[in-house]
Amino acid sequence: MPEKYFEVRWHARAGQGAKSASQFLAEAALDAGKYSTSFPEYGAERSGAPMKAFNRISDIPVRVRSNVEKPDIVLVIDDTLLGNPELTAGLDEDKPLVVNTLMEPSKVRELTGFKGKIAVVPATDIALEEIKRGIPNTVMIGALVKLTEIVPLDSVKEKVTAAFSHKFSDEVVEANMRALERGYQEVKIDG
Structure with missing residues (x-):
């Protein structure tokens, strides 16, 4: 019997935090007692x-x-990538496509041609409101956890806190916790 993993594919632009989000997710999974890997691919x-x-x-x-070719979820951190057919390659219609956007799911469906589940979250706006920086990766992790429950939200919070508390003030760590929680609460799914 072939091994089955829960597979995640992130699409973004370099500098938007997809690599960090992937790494946080992998470390949270390890902390939750699971095995995990995380790796980027740059052009x-x-x-x-x-x-x-x-x-x-x-x-x-x-x-x-x-590389992940049959993802269980795809997260798109930059909605300017929506015309790229690679976004939904290998994604079954019963698996969610999650997009950081202000658009309605119907518009995302129109731009991607994807007929399956589409979830949207205004991750950049949330990041700007909470963190005061337009880096939406923490928000996107919250949305992923809500839609998949692959790792407990508390594991992700612990990992983000541990990673950020060495570099940033308590205020910045708390802002990231609020952003993570808002991503979890504010993601909307259609389909």
């Missing part, structure tokens, strides 16, 4: 260039090291 390595990040999470050791 032209420059800020603003399209890039991908991947996760595999499982109750058994993860032995596959290739």
Whole structure:
């Protein structure tokens, strides 16, 4: 029987935090007693260039090291990428496409042609309101956890707190916790 992992594919532009989000998710999964991997794929390595990040999470050791081709969820951190057919490649219609956007799910459906589940969250706006920076990765992790429950939200909160508390003030850590919680609460799914 082939091994089955929970597979995540992130689409973003370099510098938007997809690699960090993928890493936080993998570490939260490890803390929750699961096995996990996280790795990015860059095209032209420059800020603003399209890039991908991947996760595999499982109750058994993860032995596959290739890119995710049949994701259980796809997260799009930059809605200017919506015309790219790679976004929904391999994504079954019963799996969610999650987009950081102010658009309604119907508009995302029109732009992508995806007929399955579409979830939207205004992650950049939430990040600007809470963190005062337009880096939406923490918000997107909250949305992912809400839609999949692959790891407990508390595990992600602990991991983000541990990672940020060494670099930033308590105020910044708390702002990220609020952003994470809002992503969890404010994601809307259609389909």
